[in-house]
Amino acid sequence: MEWWTENSWAAWLAAAAALSVAEMFSLDLIFMALAAGALAGAVTGAFDLPLVLQVLTAAAASLATLLLLRPRLIAKLHSGPDLRMSHGRLIGTQGVVTQQISATEVGRIRVGGEEWSASPYDTMTTITPGENIEVLEIRGATAYVHPVPRLEA
Incomplete structure (x- = not known):
């Protein structure tokens, strides 16, 4: 002891x-x-x-x-950072239109290094090739996009 x-x-x-x-x-x-x-x-x-x-x-x-x-x-x-998997990671990202998008025709966009079929989020909008877009939603294999407004100099 x-x-x-x-x-x-x-x-x-x-x-x-x-x-x-x-x-x-x-x-x-x-x-x-x-x-x-x-x-x-x-x-x-x-x-x-x-x-x-x-x-x-x-x-x-x-x-x-x-x-x-x-x-x-x-x-x-x-707890950790929210991991966005699969196509959900594209929501909120910006890309470029490669083929015209309108309510009547599905176009094509390049976003995140991939090419996606795309439709306008607002059915009254037509988006021409070369315009910048933002992905708002993905349904199936189609991205629903909206044009990003440009600041004119």
Whole structure:
């Protein structure tokens, strides 16, 4: 028991290291909370505080980390940028008309390095080749587009 009272901080530190390694394999952030508690126990052990106080400090730090920090970290890890997949990534991008587009004829556009069939979003609009457009919607394999207004100099 003599060794423990003089070197409890080292035992707590070893426990924190072992729990950190376990966290690397589990990735559920529970061992991380326990390692934080072990670090708190190491701090109290470094000040030669009684073992009961070391254990209570470690338990309180672990519980606080589990209840307060872990949920926020989990939410942060599980949220990320919205990934736009497939043709949905083209919505809002601009392109160029390669074949005239009107309500009665489906034309062609080049957007995002690809060529698409296109119809006007507003059925009263005719868009001529060379005009810049913005993709507003995609239905099936047809992009519904609207001309981008030009600033005249």
